[in-house]
Amino acid sequence: MERKHDSLATPRAAGMAGVVFAILMAAAIVLVRIALPGGEDDATLDAGQRSGVRTALELVPFAGIAFLWFMGALREQAARAEDRFVATVFLGSGLVFVATLFGAAAAAGTVLGESQQQGPSFGSRFAYALLTTYAMRMAAVFIIATSTIGRRRGILPRPLVVIGYLAGLTLLVAGTGLPWSELVFPAWALLLSLNILWGRRPSAAPPAAPA
Numbered sequence: 001m002e003r004k005h006d007s008l009a010t011p012r013a014a015g016m017a018g019v020v021f022a023i024l025m026a027a028a029i030v031l032v033r034i035a036l037p038g039g040e041d042d043a044t045l046d047a048g049q050r051s052g053v054r055t056a057l058e059l060v061p062f063a064g065i066a067f068l069w070f071m072g073a074l075r076e077q078a079a080r081a082e083d084r085f086v087a088t089v090f091l092g093s094g095l096v097f098v099a100t101l102f103g104a105a106a107a108a109g110t111v112l113g114e115s116q117q118q119g120p121s122f123g124s125r126f127a128y129a130l131l132t133t134y135a136m137r138m139a140a141v142f143i144i145a146t147s148t149i150g151r152r153r154g155i156l157p158r159p160l161v162v163i164g165y166l167a168g169l170t171l172l173v174a175g176t177g178l179p180w181s182e183l184v185f186p187a188w189a190l191l192l193s194l195n196i197l198w199g200r201r202p203s204a205a206p207p208a209a210p211a
Contacts (some may be wrong), residue, residue, distance in 0.1 A: 018193025
């Protein structure tokens with residue numbers, strides 16, 4: 001049982017889960033953005049747009065599951081020696097992000113049942129606000145917390161730490177004012193995952209000095 005737990009928490013597991021999350025999340029964002037380019041300003045959805053939203057909604061649960069796996073493996077590898085404050089922010093922001101992501105998906109699902117003659121609905125407005133405002137703000141906090149842990153423990157290269165802080169600030173400050181800014185989060189997750197898979201690994205503890 002212990003060996004199975006270790007295999008789920010390895011750097012490779014974190015990297016693979018991060019890649020899966022990044023691909024699924026990016027695909028879902030692109031599909032929703034194409035179907036609802038202006039969020040609350042959209043009046044109707046044609047058949048193609050509804051199909052895009054439906055496909056995105058089918059991807060979101062798997063993206064959320066992959067992110068939870070990604071977060072858990074990262075926490076196991078990098079956060080065990082971190083102070084409680086940063087570790088709590090890391091864990092809390094990740095969980096709130098998944099909750100708001102699922103909430104946005106549930107709200108967007110109501111758009112599929114609406115008549116094409118209806119104007120902008122509460123469902124589309126609510127989904128748009130949850131995704132672009134609240135979920136992305138939590139993603140920003142998660143990126144900044146992860147970058148802080150990586151910097152303090154020296155397990156992330158300096159360029160990736162800088163990119164993480166810039167990505168977090170972009171999502172935190174820009175928000176809905178920057179079109180397609182939601183793609184910053186999966187792009188960062190992909191970079192981090194590739195670094196884990198092909199780059200530096202968390203360094204092992206130094207061997208004890210001989211007596």
